[in-house]
Amino acid sequence: MATFFGEVVPAYSRAVEEGEDDSEEEENEEDREIRNEIQKKREVHVHWNPEITKSIDTSSAKAFQCSDLILAAGPNAAGFLSAFVLSSGSWETVGSVTLWNERCKTTANQQLPVGPSCVFHRPTDKPDVLICQCSCHVAEDQLFQWAEKVLGSIQKTGLTVTVLSDCSVAEYKTPDSVSTIPVPFLRALKTRHYKEAPHCPLLEQPNVITGLPAAVLSHCQVFGIPAVLYQCYSDVVKPDSVTMEAYKPTVSCRSLSRVMKLDSSESVDILKKLVRVNEAQSNLYT
Amino acid sequence: MTARYDRAITVFSPDGHLFQVEYAQEAVKKGSTAVGIRGKNIVVLGVEKKSVAKLQEERTVRKICALDEHVCMAFAGLTADARIVINRARVECQSHRLTVEDPVTVEYITRYIATLKQRYTQSNGRRPFGISALIVGFDYDGTPRLYQTDPSGTYHAWKANAIGRSAKTVREFLEKNYTEEAIATDKEAMKLAIKALLEVVQSGGKNIELAIIGRNQPLKILESKEIETLVAEIEKEKEEEAEKKKQKKTT
Numbered sequence: 182m183a184t185f186f187g188e189v190v191p192a193y194s195r196a197v198e199e200g201e202d203d204s205e206e207e208e209n210e211e212d213r214e215i216r217n218e219i220q221k222k223r224e225v226h227v228h229w230n231p232e233i234t235k236s237i238d239t240s241s242a243k244a245f246q247c248s249d250l251i252l253a254a255g256p257n258a259a260g261f262l263s264a265f266v267l268s269s270g271s272w273e274t275v276g277s278v279t280l281w282n283e284r285c286k287t288t289a290n291q292q293l294p295v296g297p298s299c300v301f302h303r304p305t306d307k308p309d310v311l312i313c314q315c316s317c318h319v320a321e322d323q324l325f326q327w328a329e330k331v332l333g334s335i336q337k338t339g340l341t342v343t344v345l346s347d348c349s350v351a352e353y354k355t356p357d358s359v360s361t362i363p364v365p366f367l368r369a370l371k372t373r374h375y376k377e378a379p380h381c382p383l384l385e386q387p388n389v390i391t392g393l394p395a396a397v398l399s400h401c402q403v404f405g406i407p408a409v410l411y412q413c414y415s416d417v418v419k420p421d422s423v424t425m426e427a428y429k430p431t432v433s434c435r436s437l438s439r440v441m442k443l444d445s446s447e448s449v450d451i452l453k454k455l456v457r458v459n460e461a462q463s464n465l466y467t
Numbered sequence: 468m469t470a471r472y473d474r475a476i477t478v479f480s481p482d483g484h485l486f487q488v489e490y491a492q493e494a495v496k497k498g499s500t501a502v503g504i505r506g507k508n509i510v511v512l513g514v515e516k517k518s519v520a521k522l523q524e525e526r527t528v529r530k531i532c533a534l535d536e537h538v539c540m541a542f543a544g545l546t547a548d549a550r551i552v553i554n555r556a557r558v559e560c561q562s563h564r565l566t567v568e569d570p571v572t573v574e575y576i577t578r579y580i581a582t583l584k585q586r587y588t589q590s591n592g593r594r595p596f597g598i599s600a601l602i603v604g605f606d607y608d609g610t611p612r613l614y615q616t617d618p619s620g621t622y623h624a625w626k627a628n629a630i631g632r633s634a635k636t637v638r639e640f641l642e643k644n645y646t647e648e649a650i651a652t653d654k655e656a657m658k659l660a661i662k663a664l665l666e667v668v669q670s671g672g673k674n675i676e677l678a679i680i681g682r683n684q685p686l687k688i689l690e691s692k693e694i695e696t697l698v699a700e701i702e703k704e705k706e707e708e709a710e711k712k713k714q715k716k717t718t
Contacts, residue, residue: 453669466544
C-alpha cells in the first residue's frame with residue numbers, strides 16, 4: 182500500500198484467514214529460545230536474608246509475618262525515608278529486588294545492589310516493620326511480577342501497606358490553573374479495606390496512578406490488604422529537599438508514626454547531602 | 468488540551484493563554500532566590516548563592532551584575548538568557564550616555580529590558596527569555612528605585628520584592644516586615660534583606676550574597692565577613708526577642 186508521501190507501508194488486515202493457526206507451529210527453535218532468554222533476562226529476582234528465608238520456608242503459607250510495609254517509589258520518597266526514618270535507630274538490610282530493563286541495568290548476581298535498586302530495611306527493635314526504598318524504574322511488563330513476588334512472600338493477615346511515590350506536577354490534571362496550587366502537594370488513594378483517614382485530600386478524577394505504586398495498590402485491593410498511597414506532585418523530578426519535606430504530613434499515619442522521627446538534626450544533614458550532589462552539576466539555571 | 472497550544476509562541480489558546488510565556492515563568496522558579504529592597508538612601512539586592520562545583524571558579528557564577536555605575540540587577544532563571552539580556556542592557560546604557568549625555572534612569576533601562584523581552588513573546592520561531600530581573604539603582608535626582616521584570620515583558624516598580632525559588636514565601640515575609648522603621652537606616656535595610664533570605668536559604672549566611680548601592684556611590688558587593696557579622700547581629704536580636712517573650716510570659 183502506497184501512502185500519500187509515496188512510501189510503501191505493509192497493510193495490516195484484521196480479516197482472519199483459515200489456516201493461520203498453523204503458522205504458529207512454524208516458529209522455529211531459535212525464536213523460542215530468544216524469547217525465553219529475553220523473558221529470563223527481564224525476570225524480577227527477590228532476595229531475602231537467611232533469617233527471613235528460613236521463616237518463609239518454615240511457615241505453612243510460605244510467607245513471613247509483617248505488620249507494616251512502607252514502600253517508597255521514586256528518589257524523593259526514598260530520600261524522605263532516608264532522612265526521617267532510617268537516620269535514627271538501628272536498621273538492618275534484609276532483602277533486595279534485582280531486575281533488568283532498559284532503564285535499570287542491575288544484574289541478578291550482584292550481591293550488594295549499587296546505584297538505583299530496591300532495598301528492604303527493618304528496624305532491629307521492631308522486626309515486624311519493613312521499609313522498601315525503590316529508586317529504580319520497574320518496566321510495565323515487570324510490575325505484576327514485582328508485586329506478586331514481593332507481596333507474595335509476606336503474610337496477608339495483619340498487614341498494612343503504605344506507599345509513598347513521586348510524580349511530576351505536569352501530569353496532574355485539574356480544571357484550575359496549576360500555578361495557583363502551592364507545589365509540592367500530596368494526594369492520597371486507598372484500598373477498600375484501609376479504614377484510617379488519609380492525611381491529605383484524596384486524588385481527584387481524572388488523575389490516575391501508574392507504575393509500581395499502581396501495581397502494589399491493585400494487588401492489595403485484590404487480596405483485601407488495607408493499603409494507602411501518598412503521591413507527591415512536585416515541579417522538581419530530581420532529588421530536592423523541599424519535595425522530600427512535603428511528605429512530612431504522613432507522619433500522622435499509623436504505620437509511619439511507629440518509625441518516623443521528625444525533629445532529628447541528622448535529617449537536615451542527610452537531606453543536604455542527598456541534594457548537594459545534584460545541584461552543583463546543572464548550570465542551566467542560576 | 469494544552470498540548471495543541473504550546474508548540475509555537477505566537478499562538479493564543481482558546482481561553483486566552485500564552486502557554487510558552489507561562490512556562491517561561493516556571494523556568495524562573497527554577498533559579499535560586501533573589502530579593503530586592505528599596506531603602507531611603509540605599510538599595511539592596513540579596514541573592515542565594517548557587518553551590519559551585521569543586522573545580523569551578525566561584526567568581527564566574529554571579530547573579531548580581533552591574534549595568535552601569537548607578538544601576539545593577541539580579542536575575543533568576545536561565546543563565547544563558549540572562550547573559551544576553553545583560554549585555555544588551557549594558558550597551559544601551561552607554562549608548563544612552565553618549566547620545567543624550569545623561570546616565571539612564573532606572574525606569575528607562577527597565578523599560579528597555581522589558582521591551583526586549585516582550586518582542587520575543589510576539590515573534591515566530593523564538594521562545595521568550597526565561598528570566599525575571601530585579602533592577603535597582605538611583606536616578607540622577609537621587610531617588611532610589613527598584614523594578615521587577617518577568618518573561619512576559621511586564622515591569623513594575625516595587626518597594627521590596629523577590630524572584631526565583633520560594634519567592635512567594637519571601638514576598639509574604641516582606642509584606643509583614645517591610646515597615647518604615649525596618650528601612651530607617653542603611654544597615655537596617657541590609658538586615659531586612661538578609662532576614663528575608665534566611666527564611667528560605669537552607670545553609671544560612673554562607674550562601675548569601677549582598678550588593679548595595681548608596682546615593683552617589685558605586686555598586687558594592689559585600690564580603691562574606693561583613694555578611695556574617697550582620698547575620699550574627701540578626702541572630703542576637705532574635706535571641707533577645709525570644710528572651711523578652713519568655714520573660715513576659717513568666718511575669
